[in-house]
Amino acid sequence: MTETKDTSHFVEDLTDQSDDFSRWYNEVVRKAQLADYAPVRGCMVIRPYGFALWENMQRLLDERIKATGHQNAYFPLLIPESLLALEAEHVEGFAPQVAWVTHGGDEKLEERYCVRPTSEAIICKMYSRWIESYRDLPVLINQWCNVMRWEKVTRLFLRTAEFLWQEGHTAHATAEEAQKETLLALEFYRDFVERDLAIPVFCGPKSEAEKFPGADMTYSLEALMRDGKALQAGTSHNLGQHFAKVFDITFQDEQGKRQFVYQTSWGMTTRMIGALTMVHGDDQGLKLPPRVAPIQAVVVPIWRKEAEKSAVLEFVGRVRAALDRVVRLYVDDRDQYTPGWKYNEHEMRGVPVRLEIGPRDVANGAVMSVRRDNRAKESIPLGALGQRVPALLAEVQQALFRSALEFRDQNTARASTLAEIEAHFAERRGYVAVPWKDEAALEAQIKERTGATLRCVPLATGNFTGLGADGERLALFARAY
RNA sequence: CGGGGCGUGGCUCAGCCUGGUAGAGCACCUGGUUCGGGACCAGGGGGUCGGAGGUUCAAAUCCUCUCGCCCCGACCA
DSSP states (O other): OBOOOOOTTSOTTSOOTTTOHHHHHHHHHHHTTSEEEOSSTTOEEEOHHHHHHHHHHHHHHHHHHHHTTOEEOOOOSEEEHHHHTTSHHHHHHHGGGOEEEEEETTEEEEEEEEEOSSSHHHHHHHHHHHOOBGGGOOEEEEEEEEEEOOOSSOBTTTBOSEEEEEEEEEEESSHHHHHHHHHHHHHHHHHIIIIISOOOOEEEEOOGGGSOTTOSEEEEEEEEOTTSOEEEEEEEEEEETHHHHHHTOEEEOTTSOEEEOEEEEEEEETHHHHHHHHHHOBTTBOOOOTTTOSOSEEEEEOOSSHHHHHHHHHHHHHHHHHHTTTSOEEEOOOTTSOHHHHHHHHHHTTOSEEEEEOHHHHHHTEEEEEETTTOOEEEEEGGGHHHHHHHHHHHHHHHHHHHHHHHHHHTEEEOOSHHHHHHHHHHOOSEEEEEOSOOHHHHHHHHHHHOOEEEEOOSSOSTTTSSSOTTOOEEEEEOBO
8 A cells, every 4th residue: 555645736726624614615515516506595406416425325314214113204395384383482493494385376375384394293283193092102203305494594505495304203102212212313313423424423412592492302413523613413302292282192091091192303414414524525625435425436547549548448347347236336437538637526526435547557457546535545456346445445434434533532622610611712613521510501601702502411421532530411512503 | 683795608707996899717619639636739609797777878887776695693403
């Protein structure tokens, strides 16, 4: 394995992260063709490359959702106002962000419909109809859909008026079961985000101030972006009986007694594409974790003369045969671009491994692989490709996670007093872990003075960064997206 | 929603202050030479200057309104 020479400035038209992170982000998303602005305020088009990425994420998360006993279903996009308005805290939380449908054709509707900002209301309505007996429980339903929130300020993937997500909605006979379900979802989210997206997360409950409108308790996964700001990577809510009481979701228990169900809801969104971008990306562009990358390896053929061209392309055919069913492979045999141009483009798009095949490689019966994450080069004999390329992808996946974890650890500090916390955020970003006893007033003060919010109180305290004693309760504060 | 900035071929921008025939680079098309880190030459196509109204003989340029995007804050996934 050899390192290449310094090649840090190939993509000269991409703003450096250190110059202007926000600008870098916008440029990467568009140059990598993940998404583009749509002619609709606050909305974006997810382009084929970005959507392929989402489909991979969807598949991997959907597998986990189904493996834990949930089924997919689909509920309407439109929700009658009267239904949404039933749960006061819920509607109050969403009211400013709701889009309304007021007309059907030319006729004004008697009751307006909201475009779902989330589906608790309509799903609860149906649950009240479907659930009669303890034998009907638990109900474990998930829905993949779009939702709309009339955001005032939008950013590609991070905050758009319309976004895609999955929302799980479950109903249970007991509070214990609902709590167990809440943590179950949190755990498969964590597994998905850390294993497939290579993003390390802190998981734990939110404070009262930060929780979902209408929930008893909200748990979140928090990821740290390269600019030191935190981003919520998923949420799981224990809704208790709030919605059940409002929507009259009851069942008869084994003793024949009427009870309200206990509910949960949990969601993860296309925002994670923004997280992937900001956690792994560098000044050359995206770095996609192999497990979700639409293209895991790209073949770039190289030749000078016609004779070389035919020999190279013949060899490329054999490489394709060896790898086609093993990895998601793209052979970039476009005539109009030079190899160097292709290197830059695929680096921008975050393809984890590049396979260069030129006359020298053909002579060697091997291909030259180059990793996106560290540019390490390695010549791989044709016969070894089927083994080595998947192994290489696994190494890249691991390296991305380790790099993100290292960055997070370096950007997580401990502080105890308001003064210390203020001093920290005056100078830098990242997480600050604070010994915590649910001091709501202190939380508000920290937010007021530093702009940092309580991200979560990690469940696995003590050993998570070596910052606290085992079992010590720490709250994580950070400026956040 | 507050404060600031920007809208001119697909992209990045000049032109606006001081009104007078819409420009450059990149991208795109054709032909040729090229191809191991964003190739080169020659020729070519493409813009009612975000939108609406106004001032004027004349508006990309001045005025009013409006829409969108970006940055910083408040809110959110």
